[in-house]
Amino acid sequence: xxxxxxxxxxxxxxxxxAQSLLAQTALERNVxxxxxxxxxxxxxxxxxxxxxxxxxxxxxxxxSLHVQELxxxxxxxxxxxxxxxxxxxxxxxxxxxxxxxxxxxxxxxDHARGRSPKVIAGDFNAWAAEWGSRAxxxxxxxxxxxxxxxxxxxxxxxxxxxxxxxxxxxxxxxxGQAWDTWKIDEAMLAYxxxxxxxxxxxxxxxxxxxxxxxxRICGATMPRKSKVQPxxxxxWWSASLxxxxxxxxxxxKTAQRARGSNHHAELLEAFRRKRIEFKHGIAAAKANKLxxxxxxxxxxxxxxxxxxxxxxxxxxxxxxxxxxPAPDFPCVTELEVxxxxxxxxxxxxxxxxLLDGGKGPLCLLYIVGKLFERILYxxxxxxxxxxxxxxxxxxxxxxxxxxSNIAKTGLxxxxxxxxxxxxxxxxTLDVRNAFNTARCPVILAAPNRMGIPExxxxxxxxxxxxxxxxxxxxDGPKRYRVSAGVPQRSVLGPILWNIMYHGILGINRxxxxxxxxxxxxxxxxxxxKTIAGLEDKCNSSIGSAILWLEKAGLAIAAHKTEAVLLSSxxxxxxxxxxxxxxxxxxxxxxxxLWVMIDHRLSFKDHASFDTAFGSVKNRNVICITSRALDA
Numbered sequence: 235x236x237x238x239x240x241x242x243x244x245x246x247x248x249x250x251x252a253q254s255l256l257a258q259t260a261l262e263r264n265v266x267x268x269x270x271x272x273x274x275x276x277x278x279x280x281x282x283x284x285x286x287x288x289x290x291x292x293x294x295x296x297x298s299l300h301v302q303e304l305x306x307x308x309x310x311x312x313x314x315x316x317x318x319x320x321x322x323x324x325x326x327x328x329x330x331x332x333x334x335x336x337x338x339x340x341x342x343x344d345h346a347r348g349r350s351p352k353v354i355a356g357d358f359n360a361w362a363a364e365w366g367s368r369a370x371x372x373x374x375x376x377x378x379x380x381x382x383x384x385x386x387x388x389x390x391x392x393x394x395x396x397x398x399x400x401x402x403x404x405x406x407x408x409x410g411q412a413w414d415t416w417k418i419d420e421a422m423l424a425y426x427x428x429x430x431x432x433x434x435x436x437x438x439x440x441x442x443x444x445x446x447x448x449x450r451i452c453g454a455t456m457p458r459k460s461k462v463q464p465x466x467x468x469x470w471w472s473a474s475l476x477x478x479x480x481x482x483x484x485x486x487k488t489a490q491r492a493r494g495s496n497h498h499a500e501l502l503e504a505f506r507r508k509r510i511e512f513k514h515g516i517a518a519a520k521a522n523k524l525x526x527x528x529x530x531x532x533x534x535x536x537x538x539x540x541x542x543x544x545x546x547x548x549x550x551x552x553x554x555x556x557x558x559p560a561p562d563f564p565c566v567t568e569l570e571v572x573x574x575x576x577x578x579x580x581x582x583x584x585x586x587x588l589l590d591g592g593k594g595p596l597c598l599l600y601i602v603g604k605l606f607e608r609i610l611y612x613x614x615x616x617x618x619x620x621x622x623x624x625x626x627x628x629x630x631x632x633x634x635x636x637x638s639n640i641a642k643t644g645l646x647x648x649x650x651x652x653x654x655x656x657x658x659x660x661x662t663l664d665v666r667n668a669f670n671t672a673r674c675p676v677i678l679a680a681p682n683r684m685g686i687p688e689x690x691x692x693x694x695x696x697x698x699x700x701x702x703x704x705x706x707x708x709d710g711p712k713r714y715r716v717s718a719g720v721p722q723r724s725v726l727g728p729i730l731w732n733i734m735y736h737g738i739l740g741i742n743r744x745x746x747x748x749x750x751x752x753x754x755x756x757x758x759x760x761x762x763k764t765i766a767g768l769e770d771k772c773n774s775s776i777g778s779a780i781l782w783l784e785k786a787g788l789a790i791a792a793h794k795t796e797a798v799l800l801s802s803x804x805x806x807x808x809x810x811x812x813x814x815x816x817x818x819x820x821x822x823x824x825x826x827l828w829v830m831i832d833h834r835l836s837f838k839d840h841a842s843f844d845t846a847f848g849s850v851k852n853r854n855v856i857c858i859t860s861r862a863l864d865a
Contacts, residue, residue: 239318239355241357243269248490250274260296268294269318269324269355286313290491291356293317293324293842305345311338321352329491331373334602339380347640363421418456422763426451470516470523478515482508541705541714545670548718548787563689574608607725610693614729619687630827633752637759637826640748641800641835644761657801659768661758661811661818663779663824664794668754670719670726671733673787674698677720680734694730697721718787734786741778749779757826765799765809772797772811780814791817796824800833 242265246253253274260268272293278720284293284301287308293303293315303316313324323342330338346352361367362374370378398715425816433443484507492498637660645660678698681691701716720727720734738756739749750757758775762768797820799809809820823832823839830840 239320240264240266240371241269241322241353241355242267243271243436245271245357246273248272248274248493255393255420259850263296266295266297266299267322268292268296269313269322269353270294271357273325284313284315286311291324309341309345312345315442316349319351321346321349323352324356325355329487332376335373336376339376342379349404364425368419412459414457414459415450419454423451423455426454436552470519472519474521475512475515478508478512482512485509485795492682532706532708534709534712537705537707538712538714541703544667545714545716546667547669547715547716548671548673570609570612571605574605574612577608578604604725610690611725611729613692614681614686614690614726614733630752630829633750633755633757633827634829636750637757638831638835640759640761641831645800645802645835655802656761656763657765657799659758659760659762659797659799659809659811659820660824660826660831661760661772661776661795661797662824663756663758663776663813664791665754665783666789666791667757668788669722669731671789672719672731673785673789674718676737676786677730677734680730684733684736686733697724697726708742737786738779738782741775741782743775743778747771747775749775755827763777765807769801769811772809774815776811790814792818796821798822798824798831798833800835802834806833813851 240263242260242263244252244256246256253270256268256270259265272290284304285291285308287310289314291311293313294335295317301315301317302319303321305312305314311330313322315322323346328356342354346354356378358373359371360373360377361371362378363370366379367374371775430447433440433447435443482505485501485508487500489501489505492501533699549655612819641658641660644656646654678691678695681694686694698721701721703714703716704711705714707713720731735751735754738751741749743749746762747758747760750759756779756780758772760768760771760775762771783790790793790813793816795813795816795818797809797811797818799807799820801807805820811818811820823830825831830837832839
């Protein structure tokens with residue numbers, strides 16, 4: 235009769251926390267022996283640890299057990315010791331190739347032959363139908379060939395292989411009552427039938443034995459039905475993400491197992507790349523699923539209202555007429571074509587559009603048309619002035635610096651009384667649905683004021699002739715005439731908007747008032763000695779800006795107007811401005827081009843805003859802006 239031995243096994247996976255928790259668990263539960271794979275520090279407690287040749291398999295004695303026998307020489311992947319007359323083997327390497335695994339089995343079988351009793355533990359990852367698996371894999375067949383089909387008491391994917399006994403039951407039998415016959419394991423059923431033993435005795439004994447036998451067979455071959463439904467995956471999960479996660483985990487395990495080797499740094503870097511790829515995949519999947527989960531409708535009435543709201547119709551005296559090109563139309567040079575081609579990025583959608591004969595998504599043109607648009611853009615850009623935005627060399631920093639410099643100038647004076655120090659206000663206006671609602675006559679009149687040649691104006695005018703929007707409904711496709719807005723999905727759209735919007739910069743405004751625009755955002759910085767004077771100047775400028783916008787077919791969202799009063803006084807003061815009858819009170823900060831401008835021009839509010847949203851891009855903007863303002 236052998237003495238009782240308490241054994242625990244674990245693949246530590248080079249984790250210090252797991253190894254520390256295992257040591258504490260062993261102490262609390264009076265564990266005698268720990269069979270370890272990939273210990274965090276292989277050499278800890280050398281007096282009580284038996285290691286294999288690689289240092290990745292270990293047997294640790296937790297109590298004062300006497301080691302009765304050791305291997306003559308360390309074996310690869312196998313730590314061996316005889317403790318309390320039991321032969322302990324740990325730990326089958328889980329990452330070996332099939333050939334290496336067979337060599338490992340051969341070595342352990344040769345060494346264990348004639349030794350009894352014995353315990354062999356490890357990550358065998360072996361599946362065989364003979365001991366209850368649904369299918370057999372290469373490792374399972376290798377184990378069967380090495381030790382026979384009736385050797386294992388537990389399936390080796392459970393990480394433990396004991397030498398004697400019968401196959402353990404495949405499923406847990408604790409949940410539910412009825413057997414789930416749809417999940418019966420036919421291979422296990424055949425094994426159980428072949429090993430039946432008919433009970434002997436009278437009728438009652440034989441009946442009870444038969445019932446017990448049927449219960450054991452059912453328990454070994456199928457699970458019970460469970461009322462607990464498995465949790466569904468998150469809505470954005472997919473097979474591609476599952477593969478990315480598997481690749482990431484595989485790369486991490488490979489890097490961890492290579493710790494201490496020459497190529498550990500390279501494998502660690504490969505794992506980091508896989509992790510970043512997995513994170514990006516999750517972000518892309520979430521964004522894609524959110525777009526797909528948006529409520530959609532095909533009701534003709536609802537879609538007509540949506541289209542009419544996005545593309546309002548304007549009653550105008552302007553009428554598009556066919557016009558022949560001017561005789562002085564300059565020819566397109568080879569250099570212009572080459573330069574235009576450099577600006578067009580390769581696009582698979584465009585390529586597919588070409589293959590389909592030019593029939594593609596909204597406003598996708600032939601590549602020749604794209605080249606021609608780029609040439610027109612270059613010629614117009616060389617002549618026309620432009621506001622910030624939609625133009626190379628004009629960025630958010632230029633717009634922010636222009637607005638902030640006015641505030642810095644007003645606040646940089648030495649004294650208030652008799653000095654140059656003044657109040658400064660910044661008011662931002664929000665234009666609703668700007669790019670789709672601008673009047674066509676205003677858009678086409680702007681190039682004439684800037685001196686754009688007639689031939690360019692004629693070509694641009696053709697973009698506003700016979701514009702239709704097609705959309706699908708339950709009753710079939712519908713057509714809607716577009717009578718306003720700049721051309722969408724065209725390189726000419728932004729520059730035509732800039733030329734048209736440049737007119738707002740010429741409105742009448744009091745002294746000390748400036749207007750700055752970036753795309754459709756309007757900022758009105760103003761300076762004055764008094765708050766009352768500042769309010770009058772801002773109200774006058776806002777009124778002039780609204781009149782110009784209304785003539786252009788644009789509208790202001792009064793409730794989205796923001797204002798901030800900048801001052802160097804210790805007392806925080808407020809001002810009021812009027813926007814279409816709506817009173818707007820200045821706040822301690824406002825958001826302009828995604829940067830928070832506070833009443834002290836310290837950008838502290840932006841730091842808090844940036845922290846709340848965790849935007850790296852915002853941090854870069856504020857750092858660059860601060861340097862630009864200090865320059």
